[in-house]
Amino acid sequence: xxxxxxxxxxxxxxxxxxxxxxxxxxxxxxxxxxxxxxxxxxxxxxxxxxxxxxxxxxxxxxxxxxxxxxxxxxxxxxxxxxxxxxxxxxxxxxxxxxxxxxxxxxxxxxxxxxxxxxxxxxxxxxxxxxxxxxxxxxxxxxxx
Numbered sequence: 001x002x003x004x005x006x007x008x009x010x011x012x013x014x015x016x017x018x019x020x021x022x023x024x025x026x027x028x029x030x031x032x033x034x035x036x037x038x039x040x041x042x043x044x045x046x047x048x049x050x051x052x053x054x055x056x057x058x059x060x061x062x063x064x065x066x067x068x069x070x071x072x073x074x075x076x077x078x079x080x081x082x083x084x085x086x087x088x089x090x091x092x093x094x095x096x097x098x099x100x101x102x103x104x105x106x107x108x109x110x111x112x113x114x115x116x117x118x119x120x121x122x123x124x125x126x127x128x129x130x131x132x133x134x135x136x137x138x139x140x141x142x143x144x
Contacts (some may be wrong), residue, residue, distance in 0.1 A: 016110045016118075023122055024103040031098055034131045035091035051076035055085060067116050 033141065051141060053064035054077040060066060066073045079093035080086075109118040 015107050016115065019110065019115060019118065020103050020107045023106040023132065024099045027102045027126070028095060028099040030126060031095045031129065031131075032092070034129075035095050036088055039087070044087055044090070045089060047072075047076065051080050051090065055080045102136055 003040055050060060050064045050066035050073045054060055054073055058064050060070055060073055076090050076093060079096075080089050083089035083092060102122065105125070106122055109121055113121065
């Protein structure tokens with residue numbers, strides 16, 4: 001065996017775009033009906049108020065306060081501008097973020113897992129979503 005064949009690094013696998021897109025779309029449409037459920041006045045108010053203020057042109061940390069940092073507020077203000085100044089817009093943005101997250105997860109899982117196990121991991125991730133557990137606080141992530 002030639003030394004160059006031994007030292008040659010393996011090429012990374014191609015990204016399974018069909019599975020990644022399917023994971024994104026199915027997660028988005030699976031989680032979307034839950035966006036309007038379990039409104040938490042405290043947490044949702046803390047998230048909505050600074051995003052509405054920034055969207056209205058106020059300065060973050062001068063005119064309005066957000067305990068979660070500036071990036072979250074500016075992203076949410078963007079989604080409020082895009083979808084309208086409603087709490088449901090933030091909830092849809094959260095569903096979008098979950099969908100992007102699982103798309104990256106599936107793409108990375110496919111680097112070391114076969115397709116069947118990546119789909120199984122995706123299904124397990126879905127089952128352990130906090131809104132399926134019945135615990136509205138989201139502290140316990142069990143499917144029953």
